[in-house]
Amino acid sequence: MKIDSKPLRYAHAEGHTDVCYTEDGQHLITCGHDGDVRIWMDIEDDDPNSHCVGENALAVCFKDKRLYVATDSHVVQAYTFPAFDKDGIVTRFTAPVTQIKTASKIEALGCSSENMEARICSLEGGAPLFVMSEHKGSVLSIAICPHMKYASTASGDGMMRIWDIDTQKIVKEIACVPKINTFYAAKVLCRMDFEPSEGKYLAYPNNREIILLDCESWGQRMTFTHSSIKCAISQCLFSPCGQYLAGSTVAGQIAVWEVQTGNCVGLVEHPTSHNVSAMAWNPKGNGVLAYCDVAGQLGCLVNCYGKDSATGDEIEHVERVDDDDLGDLLPNDESDDENAISLEKLKNETLGLVEPRDESRPASALPPAPHTAPPQPPFQPSGTPAHLEHRYMCWNDVGIVRCHTLENGESSIDVEFHDTNVHHGLHLNNYLNHTMASLSTSVLALACETPSKLVCISLVGSSKEWSVSLPDKEEALCVAAAGGLVACATTARLLRLFTPMGTQRQVISLAGPVVALAGYNTTVLAVYHSTEPGVSDQHLAMDIIAMNGRHVRSKTVPVPLTPGSKLAWLGATDAGSPCAFDNTGILRLYDVASGVWIPICDTSTHSRGVSDTWFIVSVSEPAQTVRAILCRGASFPPTAPKPIVAELPIRIPLCELDSEKASHEEQLVRWAHCAADVDVKAAREVSLKLFALACRSEIEQRALELMELLKDDRLLPLAAKYASRLGRVHLADKLTDLGAAWERDADNLNVARNSHFQELDTQETYDVTSTEQDLNASLIIPQKAKEKKTETVTPIKPVPIKSSPGGARNPFKKQQEATKNVQSPLSLTERTLVEVHDHSENDDPQKPLEGEKFVDWFSRNRSRLEQESPELSPAELTRHAVRAFRQVQGQAAPATPDAAAKRKREDEASDAPVASAPKQSKLSAFAFQKKT
Structure with a gap:
């Protein structure tokens, strides 16, 4: 009926x-x-x-x-x-x-x-x-x-x-x-x-x-x-x-x-x-x-x-001849009665779901297929979902782009800049219902899926607007604006690149469905699905595409994520290093120079509640901080009231970070891979503290290994002196021999190192030209790339830090300024730390340090003087050193009466060692043996 x-x-x-x-x-x-x-x-x-x-x-x-x-x-x-x-x-x-x-x-x-x-x-x-x-x-x-x-x-x-x-x-x-x-x-x-x-x-x-x-x-x-x-x-x-x-x-x-x-x-x-x-x-x-x-x-x-x-009784009664009314009302097919009707077989034959199963084969012979993780859809980094009435379309280190949608469907876009001296704020009517936005210092990019149109507003000069319509059956999925280009990924798995003023620059095919885009200067980071998702992994890959004039360079790297997680943010630091953040709270940095991903921050350790999450805004390598917003019990920050941006410290998750040793090791590792504002002086101080910890733990081999790893000729004599003070005579002797071994083996080590990096350079897919100028202009981090290229083309000794006589490469070359010193309970003398600072600041080895006497100056420069004048006897060498000391001291002293009188008194005091040459010679020899 x-x-x-x-x-x-x-x-x-x-x-x-x-x-x-x-x-x-x-x-x-x-x-x-x-x-x-x-x-x-x-x-x-x-x-x-x-x-x-x-x-x-x-x-x-x-x-x-x-x-x-x-x-x-x-x-x-x-x-x-x-x-x-x-x-x-x-x-x-x-x-x-x-x-x-x-x-x-x-x-x-x-x-x-x-x-x-x-x-x-x-x-x-x-x-x-x-x-x-x-x-x-x-x-x-x-x-x-x-x-x-x-x-x-x-x-x-x-x-x-x-x-x-x-x-x-x-x-x-x-x-x-x-x-x-x-x-x-x-x-x-x-x-x-x-x-x-x-x-x-x-x-x-x-x-x-x-x-x-x-x-x-x-x-x-x-x-x-x-x-x-x-x-x-x-x-x-x-x-x-x-x-x-x-x-x-x-x-x-x-x-x-x-x-x-x-x-x-x-x-x-x-x-x-x-x-x-x-x-x-x-x-x-x-x-x-x-x-x-x-x-x-x-x-x-x-x-x-x-x-x-x-x-209900009539419904529950089922006639044997009425096949259409059979189904779930029948009992299961596990009965031994040969006249019983198999429910599974009946459903399969009627609905045509699966092939009839061979009754002679056990059911366990057909194992179920493993469940796979659903593929992650494309999203805009630093943006909130598009279905919200009030949402952030973009929040980065340049500014904030908000979208407000009223109940009648009208929508507007507000742009707020952190630095109003760069550009004033903007208010736009969202006639095209833009759902994607990206902001840089030079351009604001807007896009939507339907109609498939890219609209960009130039922020340089007179704020000119330009737009381009995508081809038919092609819709925008992600946009990214950088200082030197605008990128748009489409449903056709194409990456379309434009200049900030609208010139079509390049069209590149992606190897999978796009997930997110980010940009830095003239470089685009495109993350996509390299293969189908697995049981717990998304299987993402990233193309680093650099533009330099008519040249295009690309390098593909896999994107590591925590098992079972998804990509939550993609971007670049202010130094240009790519960064990826997953929804479990792990932020990773890709070191282009070494080609490895490094976890630099675990945001979950800074959360109070289990349901709290962090919304990443930007990452600063010089300041060693991550700027993020705490979302309490939510995944995205609210638009009103305006949330507060917090700064989380960058910290590499080494083992036992609560200990003094691990904290110093974390600093050295972080400074070696990040462009931090740390000078050589601070790095040498941390290294000396690590050396002191190894000595006091009675692990001399670790202390020797640390010095071999750092390979700093100016830190080596201070370490040997500290070891001798602690009574580690064998360690001091080994450190003394280590400096001589460095000088002998410097050429062989440099040749081996250069050949190793030359082999790595040939494997990098983005290095399509051989000129140093092009390489420096195209890669994400010009400083790191330039240093690596210099080592590659120079088979002779690399230039040491501050005229290091051994010619060894120092791993702390990129640091510029001192950071906050870490407190250490070690009983190091103030004189040792002062020597670390003074030695690192003294560019001229002949120039006497502040308050340095002739005996200390002569001990430090004796080997150089002997090489310059090998024909002199010890007494003659001492007299020659006195004259040289007076000369350099007179050049370094200020032209004031007090300084002249002080210099005169020091010169008079220095005449006594000259009169007693053998005694002065023994003292100099003792000092030389201890310090070298």
Whole structure:
């Protein structure tokens, strides 16, 4: 028979209305925007019992002779039935509860809320059994399978998520929900449902059809649709027997399909075309479907099974000859009776789902395919989701781009610059509904998917605007603005490059679906999926594309992420090093000179709450800080009030960072790979502290190894002197021999090192030319690239730091200024640290240090004087040194009477060693042995 529709009844005030049945099917319960809960005998009941629970009630559910209502106080309140007395609070939220759902075979409630959270709670209240908190929008609906193995949620961020309740992890994510920023603005609620008998299938609405998923492989089994459906389906619901599936659209159309065949039993049009907000099957199994709309009206459909059946007994009786009515009503196929009908075989043959299985083979012979992580969609770094009414389109070290959308659909864009001397703020009407933006010191780039048009505003000079339309069937996915170019990645896997004033520069094909773009000067960083995602990894790769005149250079590197994580931010430091940040809080820096990724900051260690996240703004290598915004209990910062940007220190996660030794080691490693504002003096001081720690720990071999690693000729004599003071005579002798070995083996080491780096240079794909000028202009970090190229083309000794006689390469060459000294409990003498500072600041070895006497000066320069005058005896050498000391001291002393008198007294005092040459010679020899 044809589906029949009963006349609509007024139930509640206009607004979201919910409906459910009691477990025996005798009563119909509704709640609405007026805050009342009404209990109906049936739809023709003219005097239902009404109870006020608050200003509004969004959801109602019946379970085990109790009624559960979502009230305006954001709680799930339990009531007795039919007395309707309060019976406790099941759970509390910080925002309105959007749905309460349960299943007949479980003793739990599923609750979803607008605070981007869903929970599975016990019927008696208490702590939630499972909290689903990884949503990025209001949770619209929830469903639980009858065996409580899986749960499904749909949120306003556009994703439907399937959760494994046992492991409390996401099994699958599907983009099928229109993005909204609040539950009250949602037209499509995406109410999904599990098959009620065994939970083998999950049905969910997707545009104008309903998709059926297999809960074992999560593959698509079949779809349900109808030619008369002209708008999106909002919700779907299985019948109690599992044979029928009902769906409703945003225009009030209600259709019922037969699950086995996929045939549509019937379709009913809503009399006033209002959106259906809730549906409920009668548990009696009599083919009655109740529904409510957003106007507060209650309706009912009968004969939804396509035949005249009034009682549940008639529905449950199945004739052997009626094959169309078999299915989930039959027992499982594990019976030994040869006349029993196999339910699995019948479904496979009828629906054409899978090939009939060979009964002689065991079921375990076909292992299920492993679940793979859903691929990460493209996003804009330092931007918030596009469905929010007030959002950040971009927030970086240049400025802030905000987008504001009103209820009538009008949108505007505000641009705020951190430095108003560079450019004044901008206010734009967002006529084209731009959803992507990127800001640099020279250009503001805006783009949207439809229409596929790139609009750029030049910030240099007179703020000229230019635009370009993308080809047909090609839409923009990501944009990036840098100082010297504008990049746009499209759906055709093309990377289109433009100059800041609109000249088309290059078109490059990407090797996979793009995920994010970033830029620095004339270099673009493009991250994409190199292969299909694995079980827990996204398998991302990054192309570093550098432009230099007519030359284009590229280097492809894999992007490391924490297992099971996604890329959350992509950018470059103020020195040009690429950086990647995942949603677990790990920030990594790519050192172009060495070609390795280095973790530089774990933001989770700076969070107080488990649900707190950090929104990265920029990374500064000279200042050694990460500028970020703390988002408490959320993934993105709010637009009002304006959040505060915090500075997190860059710290490489070495082992045992709480110890003194590891803290010094972390500084050396960080200074070696980052362009920090640290001079050689501070690095030598930290190195000497590490050397002292090794000596006091009685690990002489580690102290010797440290000196071999640093290879600093000016630090070596100080280390030998400190070792002799501690009584480490053997270590001091080894350090003395080490300096001589460096000078002998310098040539061989340099040749080997240069050949090694030459081999690495030939393997770099971005080095397409051989001129030093092009290399310096094209790579991301010109300073590092220039240093490496100089070492490559110079086979002779590299120039040492501050005239180092050994010619060894110092790893702290890039540091410029001193940083804050680290406090150390070591009992180093002040004289030793002063010597470190003085030796590092003395460019001329002949120039006496401040307050230095002739004996110390002669000990320090004796080897040089002997090389200059090898024919002199020790006494003659001493006299020659006195004359040289007076000469250099006179040049260095200031021209003041006090200074002249002081110099005269020092000269008179220095005559005594000349008169006693043998005694002076022994003292000089002793000092020389100790210091060299």
